[in-house]
Amino acid sequence: MGRAPLASAGGFAAAALPWLALLYGAMSLVHFAHNARYLSDYPNLPRWLSAADVWLSWAGLALLGVIGLVLYRHVHRIAGLALLGAWAALGFDGLAHYARAPFLAHTAMMNFTILAEVAAAALLMACVLALAPPALRRA
Numbered sequence: 001m002g003r004a005p006l007a008s009a010g011g012f013a014a015a016a017l018p019w020l021a022l023l024y025g026a027m028s029l030v031h032f033a034h035n036a037r038y039l040s041d042y043p044n045l046p047r048w049l050s051a052a053d054v055w056l057s058w059a060g061l062a063l064l065g066v067i068g069l070v071l072y073r074h075v076h077r078i079a080g081l082a083l084l085g086a087w088a089a090l091g092f093d094g095l096a097h098y099a100r101a102p103f104l105a106h107t108a109m110m111n112f113t114i115l116a117e118v119a120a121a122a123l124l125m126a127c128v129l130a131l132a133p134p135a136l137r138r139a
Contacts (some may be wrong), residue, residue: 013130020124021069021084024091025062028122031113032058039105042110044099061090077131085128091121 035042036054063088072080094114103111 013127017084017124017127017131018069019073020063020120020127024088024120024124025065027113027117028058028091029073033116034109034113038110041107042097042139043105045100059089061087064090074089081128081132085125088121088125091117091124094118 032054036051036058039045039049039054051093064083067082068080068087071077071079071083075131094117097106097114106114
């Protein structure tokens with residue numbers, strides 16, 4: 001016979017968390033890599049911003065996610081979820097591109113990388129929010 005289904009939505013969310021973190025990390029990398037490569041083409045970004053600044057920002061964000069996942073899996077679930085939630089929330093910052101210039105001022109690839117990062121962040125955030133109540137009940 002096949003494997004038994006996961007007992008609860010919390011079990012599914014717990015199993016999905018590392019995969020959704022990986023997905024968000026990958027989509028974030030794609031967006032930041034595109035941003036760094038085509039920085040001068042992104043409309044209305046500050047002139048002082050450099051590709052190195054973009055990469056440094058991504059590295060800091062990625063480190064936040066890695067620390068959050070390690071905390072969740074090995075040290076303290078609530079602290080890990082808090083960091084992962086903060087990391088996912090920062091994934092919505094890509095929408096700030098549309099505060100600087102409208103959607104149609106961006107290329108199709110710019111819009112794809114921005115929206116893919118935001119969608120992955122939303123999935124991760126939903127997973128974190130699904131895991132928070134059970135983690136708090138156990139605390």
